[in-house]
Each structure stands twice: as structure tokens, then as C-alpha cells.
Amino acid sequence: MRTIRPTATLAAALALTLAGCAGGNDGDTADAGAAPASTQTQEPMTEPAEEAPAAVMPMGTGDPFADTRTAAQHMPETAATLAGGFASALEIPGATDSAAAGLRAELTALLQEHVYLAGIAVATAYTTAPDSEEFAAAAATLDANSVALSEAVTSLAGEERGTAFLGLWREHIGYFVDYAVATKGGDTAGQEEALASLEAYTVEAGAFFEEVSGGELPAGDVAESLRMHVSTLSTAIDDLAAGSPEAYASLQAAAGHVVEGAGVIATGLSAAGGLEGDPNDDAAVLRAQLTAALQEHVYLAGISVFTAYTTEGGTGSEAFQAAAATLDGNSVALSEAVGTLAGAEQGTAFLDLWREHIGYFVDYAEAAAGDDDAAATAALTELDGYRGEAGAFFAEISAGELPADAVAEGLAMHVQTLAGAIDSLDQALVEAG
Structure with a gap:
């Protein structure tokens, strides 16, 4: 690294x-140059390998900080969707909207x-x-x-x-x-x-x-x-x-x-x-809790990749291991929230699935750092497959209130924006020497 x-x-x-x-x-x-990331046009930063699934092409601007914020800003919308589905399926008091x-x-x-x-x-x-x-x-x-x-x-x-x-x-x-x-x-x-x-x-x-x-x-x-x-x-x-x-x-x-x-x-x-x-009310609190947990996932993932790229020893360094442990703590907290809503067994299943997709992002970051196009494509393919699995999972535990296709489509944006932020970080470090 x-x-x-x-x-x-x-x-x-x-x-x-x-x-x-x-x-x-x-x-x-703020000046125009410091506009919020959500106002910036997102374009694929680099041409992906031909085999990369089009649904999850990385989207980035070359600015890793704005791109990480863009990826994070997508999560409150996802949280609102998930909270609404759970509130309806479980008849949680209050209103998420x-x-x-x-x-x-x-x-x-x-x-x-x-x-x-x-x-x-x-x-x-x-x-x-x-x-x-x-x-x-x-x-x-x-x-x-x-x-x-x-x-x-x-x-x-x-x-x-x-x-x-x-x-x-x-x-x-x-x-x-x-x-x-x-x-x-x-x-x-x-x-x-x-x-x-x-x-x-x-x-x-x-x-x-x-x-x-x-x-x-x-x-x-x-x-x-x-x-x-x-x-x-x-x-x-x-x-x-x-x-x-x-x-x-x-x-x-x-x-x-x-x-x-x-x-x-x-x-x-x-x-x-x-x-x-x-x-x-219970529904509003659920939406806020999911907002915090999902947005935190993006920032902790971005910090983990930054640490791997900037610390001697990369993913084997003590610093990266500490960053990854904090990220995993967020994953456990999310799984506990799912377990509270859908039962301990479903919470455990979610944790396995969620950790798996984080592993694919780590694979993608390592491939980007090593200029390994084949490995990057493989990681994107795995992330594309994860979207379908996660969609089916949420459809099942919400009794259909969260349609599988809609969840999978939302996760496509998560994959695209976070992969784009990783690309931008890698590019920024290359330019910095």
C-alpha cells in the first residue's frame, strides 16, 4: 500500500x-467550489473492465471526500425506506414520514x-x-x-x-x-x-x-x-x-x-x-436510528480504506485492524436492530450477509490499490450478487412490505457511490505520490 x-x-x-x-x-x-457533494454531477471516474456489471459501475468525481459524502447521503433515504417497511409490517406506533x-x-x-x-x-x-x-x-x-x-x-x-x-x-x-x-x-x-x-x-x-x-x-x-x-x-x-x-x-x-x-x-x-x-414516537425513532447506523457504515468504511491506503502495513497494520473493528461494531449494532425487529435468527443472518458485503468492498479497495482490474471486476460482481440476496432477505423479514427489487435497486446506488469514493481515494493518493 x-x-x-x-x-x-x-x-x-x-x-x-x-x-x-x-x-x-x-x-x-460557501463558494461554488465547496458546494455539497449532492449537487455535483456523478460520472464514472475510470473506465471499468469490460466484464464489470453495468448496474454497479463505480461513480466518482475524483474528490474522495465529496464522493464519500455522496455515498453517505444516500443512506438516510435507504433508512427511511427500511423504517417505513418495518413500521408497516410490524405495526410500529407513530409515523416514519x-x-x-x-x-x-x-x-x-x-x-x-x-x-x-x-x-x-x-x-x-x-x-x-x-x-x-x-x-x-x-x-x-x-x-x-x-x-x-x-x-x-x-x-x-x-x-x-x-x-x-x-x-x-x-x-x-x-x-x-x-x-x-x-x-x-x-x-x-x-x-x-x-x-x-x-x-x-x-x-x-x-x-x-x-x-x-x-x-x-x-x-x-x-x-x-x-x-x-x-x-x-x-x-x-x-x-x-x-x-x-x-x-x-x-x-x-x-x-x-x-x-x-x-x-x-x-x-x-x-x-x-x-x-x-x-x-x-417509535416509528420516528426507528428511522433516526437506522439513519445513524447506515450513514455511519459508509463513513467508517471510508475511514477504514483511508487508513489502509495511508498506513504502513496496509490492511495488516494495527491502525487498520482498529478501524476495521470499529466498522464491525457498527455491523453488529445493525444486526441487533434487525434482530429486535425480526428475531435473533434473522439478526444473525443479516450480520453474516452484511459482513460479507463489507469484505467485497475491502477486496475492491485492495484491487484498486494494486491496479488489479480482474480482481476489481470480481469484487464488483460479488457486490452485484449481494444486492439480490439482500433484497430477498428484506422482502422476507418484512412480509413483502420491502419489495426485493426495490431494495436491490437502492443497494446498487450504495455500491456505485462507495466504490466510486474508493476509486477517487486511490486516484488522489496516486497523484499525491
Whole structure:
């Protein structure tokens, strides 16, 4: 596997590059170049081998960070479909398609994504050359998430408040950048200064959410939740800076915390806005849980491949084994959710099937790194076959509420976008040398 090593001037470049993305200009929206990945045209990045199944041709832009986000953004839609099928088949109380359920799922996806994209940006800065295009792309993708969050606030509270939120949110990302720079440089005073700025941010953000929710979200409660966000994400940054295998679990813990927070914020904003439905009914909670678990699968898979490509020893390294273990923990959690809905036996069957498809993605990543077209085609063929198996599985356990063909079609997009992100990552590392 290729390995890219950090340069000695990382700290200064990290400050310059991410601060530009995080700081903005008093809440201005992102430039065209930093548009959310979902707005980019997806084209096959490279010509696949002739035998590759057309249904699962990789789709990528050459930007691994935007492409990973595109792959992740597909999962909330899949989660909504699966949750709707299960809710209907099992007569789960509530509604998966209410406005309140939609808000909770949206905030779950966006806040979880914020943590993973922040972690990926820091890891990229610590791994690549500080002036690399890869790092700039990671920072731009993180900012696209910030813009998307501000648009969600705008839709509920108006453009002025959405703009204010974007400025505030970018500011707190800048403080995390300061913390990452200080941590990598062993600058204790710099760390303390960044943490003090983040503490002030939690108070300001608490007041903001209390105001926009008409008091439904008390400032003190929001500030306390944000303190936990600061604590968990700074721990993940500490682990990334130290090159600790614990970084992957730390990042997952930080993402898990904001998923909980999304439920609280959705409850307050739903009440303030008089949204139809209940964000805490069983069906809405199921949709949010599946959203978090499926989107996390994509980000943890992308992080695992990134680790294999950038760590000496590749898939045999301690770092990759830790990343893969965190990914497998997500698989186990998904299987437990299926087991709760359809029985322990079906949960076990799902886990075997899910792990198998992850293995095919690993095979594809290794083939891409080794320029082995035959092996890449074989992996895509296996993934194409997996789609049909998974479709039949979900049709069976949902008593037909989830048609096999519809599930298989949805999984085609999962395979195409994640394979495309792997191709883009491989290409980016080749260009970086």
C-alpha cells in the first residue's frame, strides 16, 4: 500500500487551510467550489473492465471526500425506506414520514456527518502534505456540511437566523482547528486557549437555540450538551494526533453523542414550529436510528480504506485492524436492530450477509490499490450478487412490505457511490505520490 507521510510544517498549514474554510465571512455561504457533494454531477471516474456489471459501475468525481459524502447521503433515504417497511409490517406506533420524523432524521444525519467529516479533515491534515489538494478538499466537504446545517435552520427559523447559525458554527469549527494545531504541536497553552474559546461558544450557541426555539430548548441544557461535544471530539483529535488506534472508537463515540443531541434539538424545534407528528414516537425513532447506523457504515468504511491506503502495513497494520473493528461494531449494532425487529435468527443472518458485503468492498479497495482490474471486476460482481440476496432477505423479514427489487435497486446506488469514493481515494493518493 502507498503511504503518505506528514511534513514538519503541518501546524501552520492546518491553521491556514481549515481556518479559511471554517471562518467564512460573517455567515456567507460557501463558494461554488465547496458546494455539497449532492449537487455535483456523478460520472464514472475510470473506465471499468469490460466484464464489470453495468448496474454497479463505480461513480466518482475524483474528490474522495465529496464522493464519500455522496455515498453517505444516500443512506438516510435507504433508512427511511427500511423504517417505513418495518413500521408497516410490524405495526410500529407513530409515523416514519411525518414532518417531525423527517426533521429528526435530517438533524441526525447532518450532525453525525459533522463529526465524521471533522475527524476525516484532521486525519487528512495529519497524514498528507499540508498544502495538498486532498486536505483542501476535505476542508471544503466539511464546510458543505456546515452550509447544509444552516439551510436546515433557515427552513425552520428564517434566513437571518440561518445566516447567524452558519457564522457561529463555522467559528466553533475554527476553534477545533486551533485545538488540532496545538495538539499536534504539543502546545498546551494553545490547547487551553482553544478549549476556552469552545466553552464560550457553548454558551453563545445555547442562547441562540433557546431564542430560535421560543424557549423549548433551554440555553443551559444546550450548552451542557455542546460541552460534551467538545469533550468527545477533542478526545478524538488527541487520539488522531497521537496516532492511537483508539482514535476510531473515540470518533465513533463523538458521533454517537451528537446523534443523541439531534433528538433533543428536533424535539424542541418541532414543538416551536408546530410540526406535524412526534419526533419521539417509535416509528420516528426507528428511522433516526437506522439513519445513524447506515450513514455511519459508509463513513467508517471510508475511514477504514483511508487508513489502509495511508498506513504502513496496509490492511495488516494495527491502525487498520482498529478501524476495521470499529466498522464491525457498527455491523453488529445493525444486526441487533434487525434482530429486535425480526428475531435473533434473522439478526444473525443479516450480520453474516452484511459482513460479507463489507469484505467485497475491502477486496475492491485492495484491487484498486494494486491496479488489479480482474480482481476489481470480481469484487464488483460479488457486490452485484449481494444486492439480490439482500433484497430477498428484506422482502422476507418484512412480509413483502420491502419489495426485493426495490431494495436491490437502492443497494446498487450504495455500491456505485462507495466504490466510486474508493476509486477517487486511490486516484488522489496516486497523484499525491
